Amino acid sequence: MSQVDSKRVDRSVPTDARAEPARPEDGTASGASVAILDHTATLESIREKVVAGERLDLEDGLQLMESDDVLALGELADLARRRRGGNDEVYFVQNLYLNQTNVCRVKCKFCAFAVTQKQEGAYTYTAEELVEDALRQRELSGFTEIHMVGGESPHVDFDYYVQIVSQLHEAMPDVHLKLFTASEIHHMSKLGGLTHEQVLRELRDAGLGSLPGGGAEVFADRVRRLVAPGKEHPDNWFDVHRTAHGLGIPTHCTMLYGHVETYAERVDHLLRLRALQDETGGFLAFIPLAFHPENTVFEQRGWKHTAASDDLKLIAVSRLLLDNIPNIKAYWIMMGLPLTQIALHFGANDVQGTVVREEIFHAAGAQTETEQKIDELVRVVREAGRIPVQRDTLYNELRRWDD
Numbered sequence: 001m002s003q004v005d006s007k008r009v010d011r012s013v014p015t016d017a018r019a020e021p022a023r024p025e026d027g028t029a030s031g032a033s034v035a036i037l038d039h040t041a042t043l044e045s046i047r048e049k050v051v052a053g054e055r056l057d058l059e060d061g062l063q064l065m066e067s068d069d070v071l072a073l074g075e076l077a078d079l080a081r082r083r084r085g086g087n088d089e090v091y092f093v094q095n096l097y098l099n100q101t102n103v104c105r106v107k108c109k110f111c112a113f114a115v116t117q118k119q120e121g122a123y124t125y126t127a128e129e130l131v132e133d134a135l136r137q138r139e140l141s142g143f144t145e146i147h148m149v150g151g152e153s154p155h156v157d158f159d160y161y162v163q164i165v166s167q168l169h170e171a172m173p174d175v176h177l178k179l180f181t182a183s184e185i186h187h188m189s190k191l192g193g194l195t196h197e198q199v200l201r202e203l204r205d206a207g208l209g210s211l212p213g214g215g216a217e218v219f220a221d222r223v224r225r226l227v228a229p230g231k232e233h234p235d236n237w238f239d240v241h242r243t244a245h246g247l248g249i250p251t252h253c254t255m256l257y258g259h260v261e262t263y264a265e266r267v268d269h270l271l272r273l274r275a276l277q278d279e280t281g282g283f284l285a286f287i288p289l290a291f292h293p294e295n296t297v298f299e300q301r302g303w304k305h306t307a308a309s310d311d312l313k314l315i316a317v318s319r320l321l322l323d324n325i326p327n328i329k330a331y332w333i334m335m336g337l338p339l340t341q342i343a344l345h346f347g348a349n350d351v352q353g354t355v356v357r358e359e360i361f362h363a364a365g366a367q368t369e370t371e372q373k374i375d376e377l378v379r380v381v382r383e384a385g386r387i388p389v390q391r392d393t394l395y396n397e398l399r400r401w402d403d
């Protein structure tokens with residue numbers, strides 16, 4: 001066992017919420033180092049399970065997370081993807097990113113996007129302003145999806161959200177509206193004195209098509225209390241998604257990794273998502289999101305970006321454990337295009353989208369472009385040896401480039 005491995009053998013999900021966030025070198029998952037090619041043999045029993053089509057368990061997940069043989073993980077994940085019916089197709093969607101407000105009451109410690117109402121740069125757009133903006137953008141780009149999330153502003157009411165959905169839907173009935181995280185849905189239920197089901201029914205009837213996966217962070221109580229103490233309990237995240245699935249609203253799921261969480265907490269997070277998917281089948285895709293420390297308190301404490309090897313490991317382990325979620329996204333806006341190309345060989349089959357404007361990861365220091373044209377995404381996917389397929393939000397094929 002290498003020195004790096006020896007720091008990671010605590011397999012319990014810690015419950016001590018009083019501890020301050022540890023520095024990466026203290027043995028948290030974010031202290032991952034560059035791949036070391038060794039002990040492939042330790043993955044042999046997992047390979048046998050993958051080949052036999054057997055489900056991997058908690059112990060397997062921990063073993064995968066603790067492995068520094070990143071190339072072997074990638075090969076195993078790609079094998080699992082293919083054995084479950086995956087082929088060379090790689091999806092992307094043409095989408096517009098909007099944020100309705102950056103005013104937020106929650107104050108997550110990892111967030112560089114939120115402000116208070118009185119701070120400089122605070123904004124809350126009306127439904128009319130959002131429609132006007134979207135229509136203007138549509139003249140420049142033929143997006144098929146609007147992805148919109150924002151802060152949990154205490155200065156709006158539930159009708160504000162209903163108006164946004166209904167006016168966007170009315171103005172662009174052919175555009176899929178993927179709006180609002182589970183945290184925002186929970187916030188709306190508080191604003192309106194409604195249940196999650198009542199909120200979701202009303203938004204669905206106004207034109208909501210699906211939910212993005214944000215707000216999940218890492219589900220473990222310990223992590224939650226350290227990085228997002230003001231955020232609602234993860235049970236609410238699950239209740240919103242379970243309720244949405246029951247109402248025929250598909251959703252996405254995420255994990256924000258690379259801060260204070262341990263490998264055990266990562267695996268626990270993934271297995272909780274898998275359990276809900278077993279129950280409802282309503283998740284379209286899983287998107288691992290690497291933590292960007294710039295402009296957050298973590299930057300002052302010395303946090304760095306996750307290592308590329310850790311990003312690839314997350315993609316691979318997600319693919320291996322989430323055997324019932326069909327799509328794993330390599331979010332290029334966070335990873336950059338070269339690493340995204342490699343991720344396509346580590347189990348990812350989706351590169352997200354053309355993404356016109358993205359503010360949240362860029363507020364936290366993402367250096368990537370905020371937009372890629374279709375031609376560029378097609379080139380990137382082709383260069384990775386895969387077939388680019390433009391999709392709609394529900395993974396219906398719109399166009400393919402296999403000539």
Ligand code: SF4
Nearest residue numbers: 104106107108111114
């Ligand atoms: S991550 Fe979301 S909920 Fe947390 S402070 Fe930022 S905008 Fe608010």
